[in-house]
Every structure is written in structure tokens, then in C-alpha cells.
Amino acid sequence: MLWRFRRGLGFLAAAVLVLPVAVVPPVSVRAADIRATSGEWRPIEIVVEPFGDGGFADIIADDLNRSGDFRAANRRTASFGKTNDADYAAVRAQGGEYLLVGQVRQNANGESTAAFQLADAITGAMLDDAPLNITFDSGARRLAAHSIGNWIVQKLSGKAGVFHTKVAYILHGAAGGKKVYKLQIADYDGHNAQTVLTSRARLISPAWSPDGNALLYVSFEHRKPVIYWQSLLDGSRRVIANFKGSNSAPAMSPNGRTIAAALTLHGGDQQIYLLDDNRRRRARQSAGINTEPDFSPDGGKLLMTSDEGGTPQIYQLELASGKARRLTFGTRYAVNARYSKDGALMAYVRRDDNRRNNISLMDIGGGAEVWLTDGGGADSPSFAANDTMIMFANENRPNRLHIVSINGKVLSGAGVAEKGAVADPEWSPISSDWF
Amino acid sequence: MKNKTFGKHGVLALVVALAVSGCAQKPQVSGEIIDEEPVPPVVERPIVVPADDPAEDFSAAPDPLDERVTDGLLQRRAVYFAYDKSVVREEYLPLIEAHTGYLLSNPDKGALLEGNTDSRGSTEYNLALGQRRANAVRDIMSAGGVSEAQLEALSYGEGEPRALGNTEAAWAENRRVDIRYRDE
Numbered sequence: 377m378l379w380r381f382r383r384g385l386g387f388l389a390a391a392v393l394v395l396p397v398a399v400v401p402p403v404s405v406r407a408a409d410i411r412a413t414s415g416e417w418r419p420i421e422i423v424v425e426p427f428g429d430g431g432f433a434d435i436i437a438d439d440l441n442r443s444g445d446f447r448a449a450n451r452r453t454a455s456f457g458k459t460n461d462a463d464y465a466a467v468r469a470q471g472g473e474y475l476l477v478g479q480v481r482q483n484a485n486g487e488s489t490a491a492f493q494l495a496d497a498i499t500g501a502m503l504d505d506a507p508l509n510i511t512f513d514s515g516a517r518r519l520a521a522h523s524i525g526n527w528i529v530q531k532l533s534g535k536a537g538v539f540h541t542k543v544a545y546i547l548h549g550a551a552g553g554k555k556v557y558k559l560q561i562a563d564y565d566g567h568n569a570q571t572v573l574t575s576r577a578r579l580i581s582p583a584w585s586p587d588g589n590a591l592l593y594v595s596f597e598h599r600k601p602v603i604y605w606q607s608l609l610d611g612s613r614r615v616i617a618n619f620k621g622s623n624s625a626p627a628m629s630p631n632g633r634t635i636a637a638a639l640t641l642h643g644g645d646q647q648i649y650l651l652d653d654n655r656r657r658r659a660r661q662s663a664g665i666n667t668e669p670d671f672s673p674d675g676g677k678l679l680m681t682s683d684e685g686g687t688p689q690i691y692q693l694e695l696a697s698g699k700a701r702r703l704t705f706g707t708r709y710a711v712n713a714r715y716s717k718d719g720a721l722m723a724y725v726r727r728d729d730n731r732r733n734n735i736s737l738m739d740i741g742g743g744a745e746v747w748l749t750d751g752g753g754a755d756s757p758s759f760a761a762n763d764t765m766i767m768f769a770n771e772n773r774p775n776r777l778h779i780v781s782i783n784g785k786v787l788s789g790a791g792v793a794e795k796g797a798v799a800d801p802e803w804s805p806i807s808s809d810w811f
Numbered sequence: 812m813k814n815k816t817f818g819k820h821g822v823l824a825l826v827v828a829l830a831v832s833g834c835a836q837k838p839q840v841s842g843e844i845i846d847e848e849p850v851p852p853v854v855e856r857p858i859v860v861p862a863d864d865p866a867e868d869f870s871a872a873p874d875p876l877d878e879r880v881t882d883g884l885l886q887r888r889a890v891y892f893a894y895d896k897s898v899v900r901e902e903y904l905p906l907i908e909a910h911t912g913y914l915l916s917n918p919d920k921g922a923l924l925e926g927n928t929d930s931r932g933s934t935e936y937n938l939a940l941g942q943r944r945a946n947a948v949r950d951i952m953s954a955g956g957v958s959e960a961q962l963e964a965l966s967y968g969e970g971e972p973r974a975l976g977n978t979e980a981a982w983a984e985n986r987r988v989d990i991r992y993r994d995e
Contacts, residue, residue, distance in 0.1 A: 578970045580934050600965060601938065622942055622966060625935040638939065643964070644946065646939040665939040681936050687895070688936055709895065711933040725933060733932060753977075755933060771930060771977065800934055 409776075410441050410788040417785050419447040420532055423472035423497070426450065427490065429480035432521050436476070438565065439525035439539040442788045443764050444781020446532075447471075467497040476528065478507075487513050490520055494531065503531065518567055529762075538760045539564065542804040542811055543767055543777060544572075544582040544591055549796030558796075559593055561608070564760070564767070564803065566777050566790035572606065581800055585628050588808025592616065592626035592635065603637055608810055617651060625667045629675045636669035636678060648680055650695075660693050660700055668712055672719050679703075679713040679722055690724050692740065703740065709733070712756055715740075716763045721782075723748070723757040723766050735768055735780065748780045749787065756799070761806035769801055777801055884909035890948055892986040894929070897943040899951060907948060910990055911955035918961065921993040924948045926966040927973070929982035934968060941966030948988045 422440060427433045437450035449470060467475045478492030491507040508527070512520040519540060526537025543566075547558040557579040562569040573579065577597040584591060589609055594601045601624040606613035617623040621640030625648075628635050636659065638646040646667045648659040660666060664684035671678060678693045685702070690713040693700040704710035709727035716722065719740075726736040732752025738745035753772035760766070763782060770778045774797035777790040792798055804811075890903045899907065914920055926941030945964035952962055974981035 578967075580938070580968075580970070596970070622938065624938055638935065640942060645943055665936070665943060667939045668933065668935045681933070709932065711936045727932075 409791075410438060410786060412441070412447070412786045417783070419445060419785070420473060421471045422446055422448045422474040422476060422528070422532075423467050423470055424448055424450045425475070425477045427478045427480050427492075429488075429490075432480050432490070432517070433476075433478070435518055435521035436525045436528070438788075439522060439537075440528060442565075442779055442781065442786060443529065444783045444786045445529070445535075445764060464495070464497045464500050472497045474532065476524075478524070483511070487511050488517070488520075490524065492524055494528065518563065522563070535762045535764060536806060538762045538764070538806060540811065541761055541806060542588075543801050544584060544804065545769075545777070545792075545801040546579050546582065546593075546799045547792065547794060547796040548774075548799055549794060558794075559591070560792075560794075561591075561804075562777075562792060564777075564779075564790070566792045569793055572608070572611075581625055582802050583626050583628060584802055584804050586630050586632050586805060588805040589810065592628060594624045594626065603635075608808065619656075622646065625669060627669045627671055627678075629671045630673055631675055634675075636671065638667035638669070648678065648693075659695065660698055662700070670714050672715050673717060674719065679715060679724075681711045681713065690722070703738065703743070710736075714758050716759050716782075717761055718763055721759075721763070723759065723768075725755055725757065728752075735766060737766075737782065737784075746784060748782075748784045754778070756801055758801065758803045760803050767801050767803045769798055771797075774798060885913055888990045890944075890988045890990070891983065892944055892988070894982070894986065895932075895940070897940060897947050899947050904951070907951050907990075908955065911952045911957055914952065914957045914961050915955070918958065921961045921963070922952075923989075923991045923993060924952075924962065924964040925971075925989040925991060926964065926968075927971060927985050927987045927989070928969050929985045930969045930972060930977065931982065932969075938966050938968035938970075941968045944986075944988045948990070 424433045424437045433450045437448040440446035440448035449472070451470070464475065475495045475497045476492060477495065478490055480488055480490045482488055489509050489511045491509050493507040494503045495501065496503060510520045510523060522539035525539040529535055529537040541564050542561050543564050544559065544561050547560050549556045549558060554576065557575045557577070558571045559573040559579050559582060560569050560571050572591065575595060575597060577595055580594045582591050582593040590605055590607050592603060592605050594603055601622045602615060603617040603623045603626045604613050605616050616626065616635055617637050617639065619639055619641055621643065623637060623639055625638040626635055633652060635651045636648055637651060639649050640646055645665045648666045648669045650657050650659050659669070659678060662682060662684045664682055665688070666680055666682045668681040669678045676695055678695065680691055680693060681688050682691050683689070687708045689702055689710045690704040691700040691702050704724070704726065707727050711725050713722045713724035722738050722740050723735055724738070725733050728734050733754050734750055734752060735748040735754045735757050736745050737748050748766060751772065753770045755769045755771060757766050757768040765779050765781050768778050768780070773789065775795065776792060777798055779788045779790060780786070884906050887906050890899060890907065910922065914922060924945040926943070926945030928937040928941045942964065945966055949962050949964040953959065972985045974984035
């Protein structure tokens with residue numbers, strides 16, 4: 377099997393041509409900060425050989441560690457470089473169940489090839505007969521490593537890997553003593569950030585189109601919140617909602633035909649509307665603020681924040697019937713809910729007994745829930761495309777993306793290259809035409 | 812009923828006219844005086860701005876919003892709120908009423924009511940909360956008779972913090988509606 381990767385599929389060139397975009401060159405960020413909790417946990421144990429290329433194996437090991445399904449050690453065993461007669465006893469002594477051996481070689485044309493093979497450290501058997509190869513140019517080195525991580529996830533846990541996916545977020549920076557807002561897209565681990573839009577006016581609430589080819593966001597460039605749609609293929613953009621009052625909190629339906637948004641058409645509190653090509657209809661009649669809509673994967677329901685009961689709480693609205701059911705109790709502050717990609721779970725920001733905001737994960741059907749963070753300051757959760765991890769922002773450590781595994785066992789930070797605070801991170805769908 | 816369009820100075824004119832008439836005459840003629848009495852020149856001057864005399868420009872009249880003129884409630888522009896609340900506290904009613912009175916007296920003036928929140932919690936809920944705080948101040952002014960055209964309630968949410976930092980003091984400062992006049 378052979379994969380071939382080159383970075384920069386159209387978007388970079390298109391963005392440079394069409395938009396006044398400053399493409400941020402890849403800058404190395406601090407080493408991954410990954411913290412696994414103690415307690416009951418049975419991850420898949422894997423030892424990753426160094427690949428003979430500084431840092432390449434680290435990318436794979438960091439990916440696997442962040443997922444919460446693996447415990448990956450990147451270290452040299454006695455068998456380094458010997459694919460077929462590895463010292464499995466040494467691997468097992470390190471707790472390893474699997475061993476990933478590999479080597480990166482420079483090719484004559486300037487490209488590189490990573491050859492790798494996965495062995496069962498208990499039996500000593502290779503999982504594939506021959507080594508696999510990925511050839512990549514220098515710009516795609518991280519992507520090649522992420523792809524090996526994806527392959528291992530698929531092979532050993534049966535889930536689709538998401539280490540090649542992206543995150544969109546707003547970077548709150550400064551230039552010349554003035555605030556600058558950047559809508560950026562980066563690899564899920566913070567590398568390879570690209571700026572889609574730079575603005576002196578505030579930007580908030582980016583949201584992906586389901587096909588990953590466009591973003592919705594809110595800009596204050598006209599002094600009030602207006603919703604825009606912007607293509608990531610050619611950089612074109614258009615206004616989605618610029619009605620009287622405030623236009624914000626956009627979300628696109630799974631079929632891409634409807635946009636839910638919070639509007640203040642009649643001068644009162646924010647209310648959720650559904651915007652189709654020619655229609656605008658209110659999703660629900662209720663008192664109080666109704667905002668932060670998120671479509672269920674089947675498109676039939678919305679999660680939303682409403683304070684009709686006096687405090688903000690999460691409700692699930694059935695669009696066909698207009699009936700809403702309150703999902704959160706026992707806190708005075710529950711906001712910013714997102715469906716898991718399979719629709720069974722939701723992650724949201726819940727104020728704990730110490731008045732700190734943390735991420736809580738709830739089984740929507742049964743109502744059971746668990747805390748995923750405990751440090752406070754957490755905001756804006758969104759699920760990875762395979763539901764193994766949740767990305768969020770943290771105002772206490774703002775210059776990075778924060779990721780927690782869905783089982784709550786691994787909390788990791790991923791620094792962003794530019795100075796500034798990361799707000800409103802949104803994890804991308806699993807693929808698009810440009811990454 | 813044309814007096815109603817005179818605004819502050821028209822109201823003053825009536826008060827002056829009634830006071831004068833009250834001194835000079837007994838009640839039976841007071842109603843007619845309102846209708847027939849031309850506006851006294853001394854208070855008419857700021858209303859009918861002579862186009863050929865810049866020195867008589869309206870802006871030359873003392874404006875109670877100007878802190879050099881008065882140091883009263885109109886100089887206070889901030890209404891503060893409790894955490895996650897949008898109910899206007901009673902202590903701010905005199906301030907809002909003072910601005911209500913000013914807007915009633917100056918129908919050519921318009922005010923922006925700018926809602927803000929502290930930085931905690933969700934960006935979007937804070938945007939909505941700031942809007943509701945601004946709406947709450949707007950509704951009190953509307954109930955006081957200020958026309959809708961004079962008022963615009965908007966929200967910056969957590970986006971324009973006046974105080975930086977994650978302290979109780981900074982958060983409290985940022986839970987606020989600012990009353991800002993359009994021509995300022």
C-alpha cells in the first residue's frame with residue numbers, strides 16, 4: 377500500500393488570490409502538553425519507535441495519546457530499526473501490547489518516505505505482511521504522521537481516525553496597540569494555522585458547513601452582529617443574516633440547506649430562527665433568551681440555550697412539533713451545548729458548585745452525565761468527527777486549544793503559533809475538498 | 812397643542828407663561844393664555860435657530876449633559892448588574908429617569924444603550940445577556956415616554972471589556988449598560 381501526500385490543496389493558492397489573507401507559515405509550537413488522569417483505565421498500550429526522524433514519531437504518539445484510547449510511549453527499544461526481529465520482551469517490559477516500527481527516508485527528488493509496520497508485542501506477529509509506505513513532501517510531514525496515527529486507530533480500535541482534521545477558531549490578538557481578530561483554521565493540534573479573515577471588528581462564533589468547505593461566522597464590521605458565509609475553496613463570502621437588531625449563533629443543518637441563528641427581529645431577547653433560501657421562520661415560541669442552536673445529526677432536533685425558566689439551561693427542541701424538553705438541572709448556568717456526531721451525547725458548559733465553568737458530558741436519552749474538566753474557565757466544546765475527543769477553549773490558559781478525551785482520561789493542550797487568545801474553537805467534519 | 816413640540820424650552824415657556832399669568836390674573840383665563848400667548852422671546856431663542864447668525868447656534872445653549880454645566884445624575888452613564896442578571900436595580904432608577912427626562916426634553920437627541928457582560932461563560936449567551944440588559948434600560952426609558960426612534964439598544968456581550976483580568980472587581984465593572992448619546 378502506498379499513500380502520497382502533498383500539502384496545500386487549492387485553499388492556500390485560492391485564499392492568497394482571492395482574500396487579503398496572511399498565510400501564517402508553520403511555526404513550531406511547544407511540545408504537546410498531555411496529561412492522563414490516574415484511576416481505572418485500560419488503554420491500548422503501544423510503543424512507537426523513533427522512525428529515525430526527530431519528532432516524526434512524537435506526532436504519532438501525541439495523536440494516539442490524546443485520543444484516550446491509547447497509551448503510546450515513544451521510545452527506542454533494543455530492537456530499533458529491526459522490523460522483523462524486534463525485542464518484544466523489551467516492549468512487553470515497557471507495558472507494550474503493540475509495537476510500531478518505522479523509518480523515514482529522504483528520497484532523491486526531495487520527498488520523503490515513511491515505511492512502517494505494526495507488530496503484536498505479545499505474539500510477535502506482524503499485523504501486515506509487508507511494511508506500509510507513505511511518501512510526502514516537506515510541507516506534508518505532519519500530515520503523513522497523522523495519517524499513520526489514523527491508520528493505527530482504525531486498525532486497533534475500529535474507529536475512523538481524525539488526526540488529519542482541522543479546527544476553526546477566533547484568535548484575539550493585537551497589532552499596533554489595537555485589537556485584531558483573526559478567523560483561523562489550523563490542524564487539530566494547533567499546527568499549520570492559516571488565517572481566513574483578519575478584522576479590526578470583532579469576530580465570533582465560527583461554524584463549519586457539514587461538507588467542510590465553508591464557514592459561517594459573525595462579524596461586527598457593521599457595528600452590530602451580522603452572519604456571513606465564506607467559502608474555503610475560493611474565499612468568496614456573502615451575508616446570510618443582516619436583519620434588524622442582532623444576528624448571531626449560526627449553525628448549519630446536516631443537509632446544508634437550513635441555517636439556524638439567533639435574531640432579535642422584534643427588539644426583544646434573542647430567538648432562534650430557521651433560515652432557508654426564501655423562508656425565515658421562528659423555531660420556537662417561548663419567553664426569554666433562546667440561542668446557541670446546534671442541529672442533531674438527523675437534522676430533526678436542535679440543542680439550544682434558553683433562560684425561559686430564569687437561568688440559562690440546555691433544551692432539546694423537536695423541530696417538527698416545536699416541543700422543547702429541558703435537559704439540564706442542578707446548576708444555575710448551563711450553556712453552549714453540542715451534539716456528539718452520533719447524536720447520543722451532548723457536551724456543554726456547566727457551572728459547578730465552586731462557581732467554575734467546566735465541560736460536562738451527558739447521555740441525552742438517559743440523562744446521566746460526567747464531568748470532563750475540573751479546572752474551570754472552560755468554554756465552547758465541540759466533538760471530534762469520531763466522537764473520541766472534545767475540543768474546547770479555556771480562558772485561564774487562552775493561548776491554546778484544549779482537548780479532552782471522551783472518556784475523560786486524557787486532557788491535552790495544543791499551542792497555537794501566534795500570540796493571542798483562542799476563542800470559540802470548532803472541530804471540523806472529517807473531510808472536505810481542501811484538506 | 813403645538814406647545815408639545817417645543818421640547819424642554821417649550822415646557823419651560825409654558826411654566827413661565829403660567830407662572831406669569833398666575834401672578835397677574837385669576838384662573839378663568841389661564842386656558843386661553845396657553846393657546847394664545849406667543850412663546851416668550853427669552854425661551855424661544857434656542858428653538859428658532861437663526862440661520863444667519865452662527866452665534867445663536869443651539870449648541871451655544873447650556874447642555875446639562877456637559878459636565879461643566881452640571882454635576883448631576885446626567886453625568887452618570889453606567890448601569891451595573893448582578894452576575895447573570897438583567898434586572899435593573901432600584902438604585903439606578905434615578906439615573907435612568909434623569910436621562911429619560913433629558914431625552915423627553917430633547918427629542919432631537921438619541922441615545923445608544925450598550926449592553927456588556929463579564930467574560931465568563933459562553934460568547935453567544937453573553938451577547939444575548941448584554942442585549943437583554945440594554946433592552947431593560949431601554950424599556951424603562953420607553954415606559955417613561957421616550958420615543959422608540961430616540962433609543963437603540965445593542966450588545967457587545969463580553970467583547971468590549973472596560974476592565975481587564977479575571978477578578979471579581981473586573982467582572983463587576985463589565986456587567987454594565989452604558990448610556991451614550993449619538994452625537995457624543
